Amino acid sequence: MKIVLDTSAILSGMNFSDDNRYLITENVKRELKRGEDLMRVEMAEKEGVLRVAEPKERYVAAVRRKAEALGEDRALSEADISTLSLALELREKGEEAVLATDDYGIQNIAKALSINYAAITEKGISKVLTWHYVCLGCGQGYDRDIKLCEICGSKLKRRVKRGG
Ligand SMILES: [Zn+2]
Numbered sequence: 001m002k003i004v005l006d007t008s009a010i011l012s013g014m015n016f017s018d019d020n021r022y023l024i025t026e027n028v029k030r031e032l033k034r035g036e037d038l039m040r041v042e043m044a045e046k047e048g049v050l051r052v053a054e055p056k057e058r059y060v061a062a063v064r065r066k067a068e069a070l071g072e073d074r075a076l077s078e079a080d081i082s083t084l085s086l087a088l089e090l091r092e093k094g095e096e097a098v099l100a101t102d103d104y105g106i107q108n109i110a111k112a113l114s115i116n117y118a119a120i121t122e123k124g125i126s127k128v129l130t131w132h133y134v135c136l137g138c139g140q141g142y143d144r145d146i147k148l149c150e151i152c153g154s155k156l157k158r159r160v161k162r163g164g
Pocket of ligand 1: 135136137138139140149150151152153154
């Protein structure tokens with residue numbers, strides 16, 4: 001799974017697991033002032049588990065519009081906006097990606113844009129909150145994984161939630 005990290009996620013000291021691919025933006029990397037955090041990021045980059053990526057401008061514009069509409073724009077840094085934009089771009093491309101953040105303002109906008117997000121806990125990234133499940137038989141959507149469709153009994157497939 002791809003995990004987009006905001007600055008709060010990196011500052012939490014979480015470990016980069018080999019099972020995932022981590023993405024941060026140039027702005028987030030620039031925000032890392034403590035040498036130790038920057039070193040962990042650069043180490044992960046060298047090991048190939050973390051990559052610095054930039055979102056396309058149209059996703060940045062979409063995030064700015066949503067942030068303004070929600071009155072959150074002044075609370076967000078350029079790093080926050082770029083992180084949300086990168087997560088939005090991955091979602092639009094249909095990739096299984098999660099935005100890892102402890103920042104409520106960022107979580108609020110992620111929710112409004114139907115971006116999957118997860119908070120960081122002591123154990124790492126918590127369970128993803130916004131997965132959506134679709135029946136492979138009849139197409140009925142569910143917010144939770146109930147394993148089998150209530151209507152036709154077919155299996156459910158996990159999907160990235162759409163809309164917003
Ligand atoms: Zn069904």
